[in-house]
Amino acid sequence: MKEFNVIEYFFKAKSIQRKDVIIGIGDDGAVTHIPKGQALVTTTDTLLSGVHFLPDTPPHAIAQKAIAVNLSDLAAMGAEPAWISLSLSLPSVDKEWLEAFSNGLQQHAEYYSVQLIGGDTVQGPLAITITAQGFVPFDQALTRSQAKPGDSVYVTGTLGDAGLGLAIAQKKCLLDDQLNTDYLLNRLNYPTPRLMVGTCLRRIASACIDISDGLVSDIKHILKASECGATIHVDKLPMSQALKDSVSSSQAIDYALSAGDDYELLFTVSEEQKGHLETALASANVHATFIGQLNGAVGKLELRQADKPYDYNVKGYEHF
Amino acid sequence: MKEFNVIEYFFKAKSIQRKDVIIGIGDDGAVTHIPKGQALVTTTDTLLSGVHFLPDTPPHAIAQKAIAVNLSDLAAMGAEPAWISLSLSLPSVDKEWLEAFSNGLQQHAEYYSVQLIGGDTVQGPLAITITAQGFVPFDQALTRSQAKPGDSVYVTGTLGDAGLGLAIAQKKCLLDDQLNTDYLLNRLNYPTPRLMVGTCLRRIASACIDISDGLVSDIKHILKASECGATIHVDKLPMSQALKDSVSSSQAIDYALSAGDDYELLFTVSEEQKGHLETALASANVHATFIGQLNGAVGKLELRQADKPYDYNVKGYEHF
Numbered sequence: 001m002k003e004f005n006v007i008e009y010f011f012k013a014k015s016i017q018r019k020d021v022i023i024g025i026g027d028d029g030a031v032t033h034i035p036k037g038q039a040l041v042t043t044t045d046t047l048l049s050g051v052h053f054l055p056d057t058p059p060h061a062i063a064q065k066a067i068a069v070n071l072s073d074l075a076a077m078g079a080e081p082a083w084i085s086l087s088l089s090l091p092s093v094d095k096e097w098l099e100a101f102s103n104g105l106q107q108h109a110e111y112y113s114v115q116l117i118g119g120d121t122v123q124g125p126l127a128i129t130i131t132a133q134g135f136v137p138f139d140q141a142l143t144r145s146q147a148k149p150g151d152s153v154y155v156t157g158t159l160g161d162a163g164l165g166l167a168i169a170q171k172k173c174l175l176d177d178q179l180n181t182d183y184l185l186n187r188l189n190y191p192t193p194r195l196m197v198g199t200c201l202r203r204i205a206s207a208c209i210d211i212s213d214g215l216v217s218d219i220k221h222i223l224k225a226s227e228c229g230a231t232i233h234v235d236k237l238p239m240s241q242a243l244k245d246s247v248s249s250s251q252a253i254d255y256a257l258s259a260g261d262d263y264e265l266l267f268t269v270s271e272e273q274k275g276h277l278e279t280a281l282a283s284a285n286v287h288a289t290f291i292g293q294l295n296g297a298v299g300k301l302e303l304r305q306a307d308k309p310y311d312y313n314v315k316g317y318e319h320f
Numbered sequence: 321m322k323e324f325n326v327i328e329y330f331f332k333a334k335s336i337q338r339k340d341v342i343i344g345i346g347d348d349g350a351v352t353h354i355p356k357g358q359a360l361v362t363t364t365d366t367l368l369s370g371v372h373f374l375p376d377t378p379p380h381a382i383a384q385k386a387i388a389v390n391l392s393d394l395a396a397m398g399a400e401p402a403w404i405s406l407s408l409s410l411p412s413v414d415k416e417w418l419e420a421f422s423n424g425l426q427q428h429a430e431y432y433s434v435q436l437i438g439g440d441t442v443q444g445p446l447a448i449t450i451t452a453q454g455f456v457p458f459d460q461a462l463t464r465s466q467a468k469p470g471d472s473v474y475v476t477g478t479l480g481d482a483g484l485g486l487a488i489a490q491k492k493c494l495l496d497d498q499l500n501t502d503y504l505l506n507r508l509n510y511p512t513p514r515l516m517v518g519t520c521l522r523r524i525a526s527a528c529i530d531i532s533d534g535l536v537s538d539i540k541h542i543l544k545a546s547e548c549g550a551t552i553h554v555d556k557l558p559m560s561q562a563l564k565d566s567v568s569s570s571q572a573i574d575y576a577l578s579a580g581d582d583y584e585l586l587f588t589v590s591e592e593q594k595g596h597l598e599t600a601l602a603s604a605n606v607h608a609t610f611i612g613q614l615n616g617a618v619g620k621l622e623l624r625q626a627d628k629p630y631d632y633n634v635k636g637y638e639h640f
Binding site: 029045051073074083122125134141144225 | 407
């Protein structure tokens with residue numbers, strides 16, 4: 001099937017032109033060049049209205065989130081992003097919506113030097129599927145499967161902000177403080193893929209994943225793939241002042257443990273690599289927080305608070 | 321976002337393992353290697369229930385069509401397919417449907433030596449988005465833009481079968497002959513991407529496109545991109561015996577001109593390359609039919625029958 005005029009009309013002219021794109025939007029497929037010595041990294045994510053974003057989310061934010069969640073997957077692989085393809089399911093061709101969406105998409109694509117190389121539109125419920133492609137040097141991709149017992153567990157940034165942001169957007173929670181409200185809604189609607197951290201963790205991290213479904217959900221993918229267990233200290237979970245100001249300490253921990261959409265990276269580092277980690281994070285001007293340690297209790301996640309077990313299960317979350 | 325268990329549970333074990341896939345399903349992204357001297361070709365197509373296939377189409381056929389339409393785009397670029405990513409929007413997790421769909425997908429993927437490297441599932445109306453990736457030697461991709469006035473126009477296979485197949489599936493048409501009915505429904509539900517032709521046309525065809533929306537619709541993309549016009553002789557359009565047996569001669573021409581879903585290749589060849597074309601088609605054991613010629617009347621498509629203009633417009637189709 002051909003790309004419909006929507007892609008050419010709204011997106012083509014705005015797209016940046018990378019030198020490694022030989023043929024972009026407007027043919028049966030895109031033709032691109034991979035740099036020598038690099039492997040290709042590919043990831044796909046779909047955002048559906050009402051499931052992955054609220055129906056009243058501004059189109060600009062939807063576009064940027066659709067890019068960000070895909071680039072976050074590339075970041076978790078240690079990859080540098082290059083190209084995206086877009087499949088857009090739209091209830092109707094709403095010109096105003098498409099202008100705002102395509103502007104948001106292209107602003108974000110330009111910011112990350114990513115070129116839209118093709119796409120498809122269909123008439124249906126609002127959904128955005130992006131396939132992102134990037135590079136990583138041969139044998140330097142970060143995976144989920146190479147962590148070892150004894151490795152330390154880190155996360156970038158702060159956790160739980162997008163979770164509280166969602167509660168605010170859903171009007172389940174109303175904060176007095178407008179600055180905190182704006183900050184938390186921004187964390188929900190405009191997540192930042194941790195691309196710099198991802199690339200600087202190459203050869204340093206033993207495993208890496210992005211936190212899209214919540215810390216407890218996502219760390220289990222590493223534990224499963226690497227056949228390890230983990231102890232996480234909930235007191236060490238990094239939280240923003242906005243989150244701490246807005247809810248009780250135990251609610252904040254719950255958001256940090258279980259809320260998705262933060263798109264921070266969780267990664268593991270062996271004892272020998274810790275020196276390199278500090279240097280790499282400093283040179284990238286990025287902060288990561290130590291939150292726990294891996295062990296040999298395969299598949300078990302132990303949460304501790306002030307050296308006592310932290311009872312997560314009774315709070316009604318899925319027990320791992 | 322992580323790939324949901326649906327992809328791992330129903331698809332991973334069935335997938336073939338290509339040597340150029342370093343990391344497949346089950347991490348934040350797939351890692352693959354591009355052979356030396358090859359450019360990457362990427363294409364994306366979405367099939368939505370009720371739009372691109374009838375809701376009662378067997379899941380096996382939906383899966384195979386979703387692969388075929390994407391591989392057909394790669395064929396039109398002269399590319400060899402390698403990997404696919406799958407985004408699946410499903411109303412519910414219907415195990416029986418998913419077994420049949422994943423079996424169909426993997427059978428077809430295996431047939432074309434294509435590996436499923438990742439995906440995503442969301443809950444929503446039935447829709448399948450596939451991103452297909454393949455290779456083509458540097459500077460040998462077939463495009464829409466390099467055709468010249470004087471080049472001859474060819475199509476592979478026969479045209480119009482899928483269009484009549486759709487009319488049968490929609491119960492707008494009932495044939496007496498069961499063999500013809502089966503043949504035409506198969507042409508609708510199980511299109512064959514013309515991969516062999518695509519690769520053998522490298523360095524020979526001046527332009528190429530796959531016919532997904534109908535000959536008249538699709539040739540205009542070449543005319544626009546190459547700044548040419550064309551004269552097409554409707555008497556020369558290749559048609560199957562099943563189509564000719566089933567409808568009047570003028571209806572058959574209409575199906576061949578305007579019905580989509582045939583996924584044959586339309587390509588152009590300069591006078592100098594015609595000798596090479598014959599050799600290439602013979603060695604690939606493929607038939608292609610000469611149907612007309614390009615000229616300098618930019619953007620004009622002239623249809624002729626027995627040396628008289630063939631009046632397409634009055635039949636109510638979109639005039640080009």
